[in-house]
Amino acid sequence: MSGSQQQFQRILQQITSKIQSNEAEKAISIIEALPTAIKQHPNVQHLQALAFKVLGQLPASLLLFKQLLSQYPNQAEFQNNAGNVYKDLGNTKLALEHYLKALNLKSDYLDAFKNAMLVHIEEADYESARQMLNAYSMVFSKHPVTQKFEADVLLGQKQYESAANLYELIVQQNPSYTVAKLGLAAALRLSERLSEAKMLLLDVLNEQASANAHYQFGLCLFEDGNYEKAEHAFEQAILLKPSYRAAHNQLNEMLWQLNSMTKFGSSYQRVLQTEPDLSQLREDYVDMLINAEHYDLAVEQIEIGLNSTPSQSGLLAAKSMLLANQQNYEEAYELAKQVWTERQSFRDGIEFIKLAIKMEDYQAASKIIDKLKAEYPENQLVQAYHATCLKLTDPNAYQEFIMLSHSIKAFELPVPEGYDCLEMFLSDLKALLSSMHTTNTRPLQQTLRKGTQTPGRLLERGEPLLNKLKWAYESTVSKYISALPDDDQHPFLRRKSKHFKITGSWSVKLDNLGFHVNHVHPDGWISSACYIAVPDNLSESEGCIRFGQSPLELGDKDTPDLSITPQAGQLVLFPSFMWHGTLPYHSEQMRLTAPFDVVPIAEKYND
Template identity: 35%
Template sequence: MDVNAQIANGLAALRRRDLKRAEASFQQVLLHAPQQAQALHFMGAVRQLEGKHGEAEQFFRHATDAAPTDAGAHNSLGSLLSTLGRNKEALASFDAALKADPTLKQARSNRALVLQRLGRHAEALEELQGVTPVTASVLNSRGLSLKECGRLAEAEKAFGDAVAIQPDHFRARHNLGNLLCTDGRAREAIPHYREAVRLAPKVADLRFAFATALYDVGDMAGADQEFRTAIALKPDHTDAHEALNRLYWQHGKRDLHGKSYQVALKAAPMSAPLYAAFARTLEMAGRNTDALAVVEEGLRMLAPTPELVHRRARLRMVAGDEQGGLADYAAAIKLAGDGAATISLDRAKALTRLGRYGEALEDLARAEAALPYDQELWAYRGLCWRLLGDAREAWLNNYDAFVQPCLIDVPVGYSNREAFLQELRDVLLALHDKSAQPIDQSLRGGTQTNGALLNRKEPVIAALRASLSRAVERYIAALPDDPTHPFLSRKSDGFTFSGSWSVLLRGDGFHVNHVHPKGWISSAFYVGVPDTTGGTPHAGAIKFGESGAGLGPDRETVARRIQPQAGMLVLFPSYMWHGTEAFTGPAIRITTPFDVLPA
């Protein structure tokens, strides 16, 4: 038998997707030469196209064993493993391919994509520098890693160049839109999203991103339509559901709140994430009985999943079913296995409310390995330490040293602080176009803006960002060094704004006590404050130390209060419990809080 001719016939059939004829050719070779590497390799390709991934992997591995220097077989194995989400194994296969043949461009490109999926974007950029020719896809990949490395101007150019080379590359247009939105330029992003949608109208994530941009520029009707289109394309698109229902809540369409989930569950009745997201939305709206009914329905339809059992645990605890709730927490942790950190953290919160502080600390310790910088974890640890009389609470919180108020510098171009604040106030008022507070945030009796406020391009907001940056730099520089402290150990020479927004509170408005789970340094900057003289003591003050854990007044204490004034910035650790005292009267209070992460 002519092995080469037989393999050539099989390859020709494989290219035509005539899988039966291809398999017959390769099997004929393997019948006479079971270790023939090329036949093993191409049989793997046949099985992969048939969706038989387990068999495909076996053939690819037999091929690499038979011919360890066959770069193509290593590359094929890596591609399969990457498709299956086994990226670390895929990376090893691409490394083996490039060791066998450093000129194999496909393996280099594939290796860069896997590095991106692993979050190793600096390495991905190095790999992509060697990929030729420089196609639109290569430029798009470069743009993704440049963005993740914080090199936004270079990323924008890469995406723009990709679109220039290939105008119908909808992914590059999509990514360019995402970058522009990240940079506070949603209005510029919309034409790119619109063209990408024309090119690829059935991509749910694209529709979701387009909807988010429309929402950011105030086109509520357009956002509503695009969110619903994303859900129609992918009924279990939980991000689209949550955004759509947030829109309804904030704009007073309470009759529509939650309806999208009901419709979607008819199309995707076996989606555990959809049941869990629906229950979460109802829980945030205070509809705990309805939320529990949704979870129970999900558990009737499906085998128990960590997310559904976890959600039921929360709801049972709220309903006063301590025994059932704790049993569900234990079951959810067992089901989640190595992914139980967030459930352990949540159970620690429940145990804290029950006064079982030692057990709560044990759960927090278990969660810390996976969530070392979760600010809620440290907030609850400090709370348990205080309630146990543990001196480490003072070391952790140190309110006098870590809570720092100051007046910001007058920005360049303004004659005085008052003129700057008045211009800023006018710009911010135009952004508060909603009728209610976000359903998932801490404010009560007010509204909150969308998007990253400090990324907006209005000159007065750019001036605000510059003044705030100088204040944060001084705050960080004054912090002591302590590598053992969860706040001080993250001190670095640089920082980034990880979130920024504006809050408007009306009379009787306030913030419930809370922390910022994903931050490092958090803040309140006061643009305008109401006159609280003659009101109740501490009206309008920001307070620290009193938790939002639902402990009751006998277990709470306010460690420090600060009475704000216009132009004041207050900086503090993100894990520190804080809230506000309500104020009365017709005046409004406008702030621009933000979070900071170390560079």
């Protein structure tokens, strides 16, 4: 190697060292001081793009990567790192395209494989994740990350026991593989094995400082109702990793539910004051402010972010939502269209569909619905908006789609063994479930108003009484499924199977003036409303559950198709795509429910 080449390598190593030691500004300074010919070398430009990324200057980083890839499209590392910038910008679709290009150029590129798998898992596209694992199983067969991803897919598909078993096997084979230990802790927590999860997380924290371990420990403590220690755990996670989005989200969600308004949002504010270029963290904060109906603060944060980076799609999407909230639908629609064109994420598509329907542009809405149905065939929110478009454009097709006579059924809960009557069973359930409502207000991401919701998976807590309730649910769901007609073409009926599992379960306690906003359950197949205790004065005008009306406030064009006045001991089952919500009621008596979702286990139903 010549002296000039050695000098050039030393320069590259010096720049790389600064980036790796979190001194990206010094790396930029070194690059800017170089002669023009050296600055234009692709390896130097690559490092400069990485430095901009570390500094949060994502548009500048992306511009450099675009220039590099226009000249050197066959450089796998450039493709992979460009994907990382797109991911940080929230454009997971383009990120995935670049990861796959990197893998096509270099089939054993582990980082590109890991990045692509993470996108599939984070997007809940488990079918694509499974296909990718199969395609690269031989290439990465000796690397433990392959098995870890297999467990991650099982976890995402809510096969918690299978995921836990696989994580345990990985940890036995690789005792120092901390990421697998953390995956095991998540599987244990989601299986309501909180004590085991906490012990494992404490073992990890005794070995090393881990933001993820603190975060998961906080989740366990929150489910246990140990809110003070949970807050400390989330704060420790953020201290170790200020950009930790999930930790910020869970901390502030908990503070909201505890009505700790003096602390609510402060973690976001603290970090963004010192690191204002953390664009995704600001977007999360804006989302939380909108959900909390703190619209003025949301506008303020959007303006700060857009002043720094005018093209930030996530903040433009939030601005569109606020414009729609102000009934400025035309401007909101144009902005939503722009964001959808740029990113084409699931969420962007849904927001565009909502505004297209409001603007009576049903053709545009249907076009995006068709695209999302193809990409997310089991997502019930997409099916719900499909139903709304049919309702507004083809009432006969709508009636065929919702199948009102078959799809919504009310049952009386069966009385489990050990009880002489339903009233005694409900009385015990009311006492137990009431004791589990220890927060002060609703979860931000949920649709209830003036009430509380239990965390975790209610029916997996190991309580004997809840096991009896689960039996009652499963017995009733079997009857409901057996009465459904067969239809391989209908998106609900084609999933019909006598084998099913309850994937989510929780309890909701509504208080005086409480209600549910019209909504669906996106990840379900069959959903439910089970009434444990109801006020005496419920009627079709107070506290009833109503089906078929979207949350878009479309007036007489979109009225409910069916109302049911709840009774204690009643279990109502319906397709998860069916819009449902409740009317407020006036009473000091609580309205206590224990809903759940069901998904089929793929086997065709046969009598």
